[in-house]
Amino acid sequence: MGFAELGILPVLGNALAQDGITEPTPIQVEAIPVLLEGKDATVSSETGTGKTLAYLLPLFCRIDPAVRSLQMIVIVPTHELAMQIHREATQLAQRSGLGVRTQALIGGVSVKRQIQKLKEKPHLVVGSAGRIGELIGMGKLKAHTAQTIVIDEADRMLFGDSLAAVRRIVKATLRERQLVFVSATEQPESTRVAESLAPDLVRVHTGCNRVVPTIEHCYLICEERDKPTALASLIHAVQPERAIVFVHRNEDAETIAAKLAYRGIATADLHSSRDKMARKRALDDFRAGRTPILIASDVAARGLDVEAVTHIINVDTPSQSKAYLHRTGRTARAGASGCAISLLTDQEKRLVKRYETDLNISMIRVELRGGELLRTPVRPGNVLQKNAPRGEERN
Incomplete structure (x- = not known):
């Protein structure tokens, strides 16, 4: 029709x-x-x-x-x-x-x-x-x-x-x-x-509250204090074409942006405490591809519609499955593929079972080793391809 x-x-x-x-x-x-x-x-x-x-x-x-x-x-x-x-x-x-x-x-x-x-x-x-x-x-x-x-x-x-x-x-x-x-x-x-x-x-x-089938869901275990470092290593390993990094609080967005900048990673941060023009510049830079990483709080990203987002990275992972669904739904649009990666502490690992049960998905555990993102357990051919939204394995 x-x-x-x-x-x-x-x-x-x-x-x-x-x-x-x-x-x-x-x-x-x-x-x-x-x-x-x-x-x-x-x-x-x-x-x-x-x-x-x-x-x-x-x-x-x-x-x-x-x-x-x-x-x-x-x-x-x-x-x-x-x-x-x-x-x-x-x-x-x-x-x-x-x-x-x-x-x-x-x-x-x-x-x-x-x-x-x-x-x-x-x-x-x-x-x-x-x-x-x-x-x-x-x-x-x-x-x-x-x-x-x-x-x-x-x-x-x-x-x-x-x-x-x-x-x-x-x-x-x-x-x-x-x-x-x-x-x-x-x-x-x-x-x-x-x-x-x-x-x-x-x-x-x-199709409300249904997960997009072309998203690959992954999680990486680290200490809370190590999340900024793990995020930087993750970005270097995956080299996403266009990624949204989610945090809960506005001040966390600023902190993460500063720590990534220190490690040579250019980002735009979008959160509700920034003035209107600053948020507009951040979005424009991200949409145009001038800045491949956008750091956002849930409030600031509400309703955000950006084409060709390849990765969603949760530094702060939502406790509710619906919130996780909404975040990850910003990748893999219009039939494209995408990848969602969550940084979890040992205490947050319980969320994996919750998401898998509530959303009927499978989450893959990954780890960083030698500058590469690997599936766990590590086996030959388990390296996640750089810039591959669905995390296709290298040949």
């Missing part, structure tokens, strides 16, 4: 074809017809399955470019995700020639400039709940004309202060508007909140 059969405009299909996208993913097949009908819905599917296009395409089909008013609102938890979706929407508008105007609305930048640009009457805005709500409160963003509100990363947005901001935005729109909740997981708490906002939700769900 192609995009045209789903009801997507031919010009949008042609725009996607310029990026080699000719067939919809399973979540797009399920979600697009529902959203085109204007139904309230929850859309859940694992990371990297095309959820953004699953809602952007029907939004574009329903926007009337001749009407100079706001028609669609997309709310996201981070500035990086807002800019990522804004870029995708802008490119879709340009390549399709539909004349859809988009604007990003995020905090940390001049609100006066955003107000000035709002005079161009964007059809679609994407941004943080705080800034969108602020502009609605100022009377500068007329939300009553919005036909659809999308809450992306809903499993994160429907709690605490974010939920309060989302409620205010929803309240500013007409009762007939469409609500769409998008997430990588299905959480009972966020689902209950979504149902309170839109009682007649249609549930669209494919």
Whole structure:
């Protein structure tokens, strides 16, 4: 089935074809017809399955470019995700020639400039709940004309202060508007909140909480204090083309980056305590391949979408299987292969059994020896190939 059969405009299909996208993913097949009908819905599917296009395409089909008013609102938890979706929407508008105007609305930048640009009457805005709500409160963003509100990363947005901001935005729109909740997981708490906002939700769900079969999962045992050194040796041994290194805390990202720099390894560190421009530079350098290693905390990496990530390295390994699944889902996208390597202490080895049981995967123990990464037990031919995302053995 192609995009045209789903009801997507031919010009949008042609725009996607310029990026080699000719067939919809399973979540797009399920979600697009529902959203085109204007139904309230929850859309859940694992990371990297095309959820953004699953809602952007029907939004574009329903926007009337001749009407100079706001028609669609997309709310996201981070500035990086807002800019990522804004870029995708802008490119879709340009390549399709539909004349859809988009604007990003995020905090940390001049609100006066955003107000000035709002005079161009964007059809679609994407941004943080705080800034969108602020502009609605100022009377500068007329939300009553919005036909659809999308809450992306809903499993994160429907709690605490974010939920309060989302409620205010929803309240500013007409009762007939469409609500769409998008997430990588299905959480009972966020689902209950979504149902309170839109009682007649249609549930669209494919492959949520399933591990990508083309990822090889490995673990390396070391002392906690030795993890930075082990990480440096691991990077030298594997020489990843593009790797994301995960830590729990922001300060750990800075420490790891400094220790790797001391060992001659260039990195970009992405965490929520850095200012917006620093995070943008880090992402741009990583996307462009200028820096092959990105160090990130879970919060900062939420919703991060970067193509061709070959390795995921967990310096701090999550205790929950779902969190491990989400991290590793950032490699091996679109049918590619990938490798996930976790640095574990003896006390953390229990996580291996948990992941294997919960996710139905097999984890390979590896060790560093003589500057090479070896499978354990060590046997001839057990060296993991450098730059081989799936860890193919050398011949």
